[in-house]
Amino acid sequence: MTAEVTQITSGSLIAADKVEGTSVYNRNGDKLGTVDDIMLDKVSGRAIYAIMSFGGFLGLGEKYHPLPWSTLTYDENKGGFVVDLDKEMLENAPSFDRDEDFQWTSDYGKQVDKYYDAPTYWS
């Protein structure tokens, strides 16, 4: 947690409204998708997951991929997030459908965190 504090610098504030729609790239600079929403912890106000949408056509068959926030790095030059993931890894990742009446459970959350080898949010 200490690392977080020292990383905070003036001028790195962004409105949640503006994060939504931000592009997500891989290390090669290929665009993987777009941040559709952010899942926050209500109490601490920490962003836990970015919900990325990719694939689909005009919203049909669009998939939502929750990415643990720790997998994302903001790149000022690109004006977007960079993740160290290839498309194949994303295609096999936990996802849910746009139209599904999706409910977060701790089991689902743990599965996501494990897939990306991220520190788990769920106790």
Added chain:
Amino acid sequence: MTAEVTQITSGSLIAADKVEGTSVYNRNGDKLGTVDDIMLDKVSGRAIYAIMSFGGFLGLGEKYHPLPWSTLTYDENKGGFVVDLDKEMLENAPSFDRDEDFQWTSDYGKQVDKYYDAPTYWS
């Protein structure tokens, strides 16, 4: 920061999209306004301010009040945030107009944090 970690419990995830529109109440249960947006630190993903809108009529003369996230407590029963502030304190608080081309500066941020006696985000 340690306090934050221990406060995190399963099931307290919420989508940023849903925080927007959440009511803000004072300790007496009076509605003060509505969360319009959240300002996040891009690097750490921490919510730093909730931007509350209150007053105005059909968007005319509406004011935006940034509230340090630490002033907000989420109340599950109310389904909204509670702040320990009265209307007078809010009316005199730093705010900006809806139509203004507003730019965050560290001076403005420090002024906000100081007004609410909140730990400052700005170094």
